[in-house]
Amino acid sequence: MKYTTIKIHLKGTDRILGSQPMDKEIYTNFIKGKCKTDEERDRATEDTDDITNEDEKGVTGFFKDKNDGHPFLKGYQIKGFLKEAGNVLKDQLGLAAAKSKIDNFVFIMERNIPFTRDGKVIEGPDGFLERPLRGETAQGPRVFLAKSEYIEAGWECEFTVKILENKKTAKSIAISPEAILEMFDYGELKGLLQWRNAMYGAFTYDYEIVDNDKKSKTVKEDNK
Numbered sequence: 676m677k678y679t680t681i682k683i684h685l686k687g688t689d690r691i692l693g694s695q696p697m698d699k700e701i702y703t704n705f706i707k708g709k710c711k712t713d714e715e716r717d718r719a720t721e722d723t724d725d726i727t728n729e730d731e732k733g734v735t736g737f738f739k740d741k742n743d744g745h746p747f748l749k750g751y752q753i754k755g756f757l758k759e760a761g762n763v764l765k766d767q768l769g770l771a772a773a774k775s776k777i778d779n780f781v782f783i784m785e786r787n788i789p790f791t792r793d794g795k796v797i798e799g800p801d802g803f804l805e806r807p808l809r810g811e812t813a814q815g816p817r818v819f820l821a822k823s824e825y826i827e828a829g830w831e832c833e834f835t836v837k838i839l840e841n842k843k844t845a846k847s848i849a850i851s852p853e854a855i856l857e858m859f860d861y862g863e864l865k866g867l868l869q870w871r872n873a874m875y876g877a878f879t880y881d882y883e884i885v886d887n888d889k890k891s892k893t894v895k896e897d898n899k
């Protein structure tokens with residue numbers, strides 16, 4: 676198989692908020708309800724080891740290493756960002772069926788991606804952010820209080836994106852490194868995880884395209 680490898684380095688320009696329910700039972704029931712196959716249910720069960728139980732219901736946080744408690748991102752959270760960005764930008768990119776193509780041709784190679792700052796692993800969240808959320812219920816509009824762990828701006832993470840070779844069609848461009856990088860550009864405006872509509876989790880990035888034929892030439896560029 677032919678593919679292109681891109682090394683991505685994100686740097687957060689705003690706080691990032693944890694998005695996972697910090698109660699294992701709530702997380703497991705919610706995730707398993709969305710799983711369509713036994714394999715997906717097994718993977719969801721494995722992820723419960725990375726959930727920290729809290730006494731307070733309704734709190735969201737980060738996945739954490741079960742040995743040292745360090746917070747991290749899951750590779751599929753990055754892929755989820757790309758699917759959202761690809762869907763938003765599909766008309767600008769000329770990319771039909773963006774979510775499906777990202778599912779089938781784009782892969783994040785790391786399962787767990789630690790947060791770092793200045794080259795050191797971030798040991799834990801910096802605090803909690805509380806904010807009101809308005810929601811529609813059967814009894815009419817209601818205001819709820821949401822509470823999430825956060826990590827301050829300046830967080831960093833690194834991971835590897837592999838793009839399988841795919842063909843351009845009459846109706847759609849191929850998923851290319853250029854298209855993927857435009858999706859990461861979107862992260863300056865709408866970031867990762869919780870409350871991203873308010874630009875929490877926003878980031879800039881730099882990258883290196885790795886020559887998979889092991890030739891000497893590689894490409895590296897600061898995006899911002």
